[in-house]
Amino acid sequence: MAEDTKTNIKNDRTAPSVTRFPNQNQTRNCWQNNLDFHCWEKAMNANGGDVSVCQWYQRVYKSLCPISWVSTWDDRWAEGTFPGKI
Amino acid sequence: MAYPSQLGFQDASSPIMEELLYFHDHALMIVFLISSLVLYVILAMLSTKLMHTNTMDAQVIETIWTILPAVILVLIALPSLRILYMMDEINNPTITVKTLGHQWYWSYEYTDYEDLMFDSYMIPSEELKPGDLRLLEVDNRVVLPMELTIRMLISSEDVLHSWAMPSLGLKTDAIPGRLNQATLSSTRPGLFYGQCSEICGSNHSFMPIILEMVPLKIFESWSSSMV
Numbered sequence: 001m002a003e004d005t006k007t008n009i010k011n012d013r014t015a016p017s018v019t020r021f022p023n024q025n026q027t028r029n030c031w032q033n034n035l036d037f038h039c040w041e042k043a044m045n046a047n048g049g050d051v052s053v054c055q056w057y058q059r060v061y062k063s064l065c066p067i068s069w070v071s072t073w074d075d076r077w078a079e080g081t082f083p084g085k086i
Numbered sequence: 087m088a089y090p091s092q093l094g095f096q097d098a099s100s101p102i103m104e105e106l107l108y109f110h111d112h113a114l115m116i117v118f119l120i121s122s123l124v125l126y127v128i129l130a131m132l133s134t135k136l137m138h139t140n141t142m143d144a145q146v147i148e149t150i151w152t153i154l155p156a157v158i159l160v161l162i163a164l165p166s167l168r169i170l171y172m173m174d175e176i177n178n179p180t181i182t183v184k185t186l187g188h189q190w191y192w193s194y195e196y197t198d199y200e201d202l203m204f205d206s207y208m209i210p211s212e213e214l215k216p217g218d219l220r221l222l223e224v225d226n227r228v229v230l231p232m233e234l235t236i237r238m239l240i241s242s243e244d245v246l247h248s249w250a251m252p253s254l255g256l257k258t259d260a261i262p263g264r265l266n267q268a269t270l271s272s273t274r275p276g277l278f279y280g281q282c283s284e285i286c287g288s289n290h291s292f293m294p295i296i297l298e299m300v301p302l303k304i305f306e307s308w309s310s311s312m313v
Binding site: 013014015016017019022024025026027029030062063064065066067068 | 174176177178179180181182184186195197198199201203237239241243258263264265266267268
């Protein structure tokens, strides 16, 4: 890894356990963070805000979601056919 | 790891598996005690000519063999629930690793920092080197840091599979469209073997899993070399 893992671990670089999704099925956790990232990004772009604040959601969904799901969803976002309302 | 003519579980390499071993010893001891008591009573009944032909009731023994099984069940349930809740404790994992089942191999993704992903195919018997284990060796092992809490997210890209690691007490189904979480933590370094545990087609028996638990520094240099 490019950065020192100990520093990363200290900085909690992986998605934390959240009480909102306490159970074994983490599908919704991954999906929700993906949706939240795009929602924030859209809101920030619309209001001229700094998109880097959305980075948290992006980091979390990149940690949690399988790469194939992310690329399928990215295609859907690009087409405007993602089944989530933002 | 497993060995021929094995009777019990593999040695525990995670705290949960240690607890499961103790629980299994406890429950199995209860089973042996009850079975030997029943066997003794059967043999005793069969080996006597004495009879009691006018028994009307037997209040004391009826009470005992109603209350005692209930007590025994409580004594089994309490440690069982303790371990169940222990498995569900909130722990903050240090890294997240995804594993996806395919027909017929596993793929692994480490995406906390850079995108590292690779496939892990079984080494066919013809290509084994001397000392290798038949049907258990893979080309790319899952390298992980020991003694740290790791979040495993398990899913599938086609049919049902199951990601199992007996020495760590883990078995989690890989279901397409669903992301199942398991918490992994190894108490020691080494190689840990597992196999797919849900029938998934012709090569279901030929998609093993090998975890290579290493110190953190070695994990860091491995992941740098893989990216």
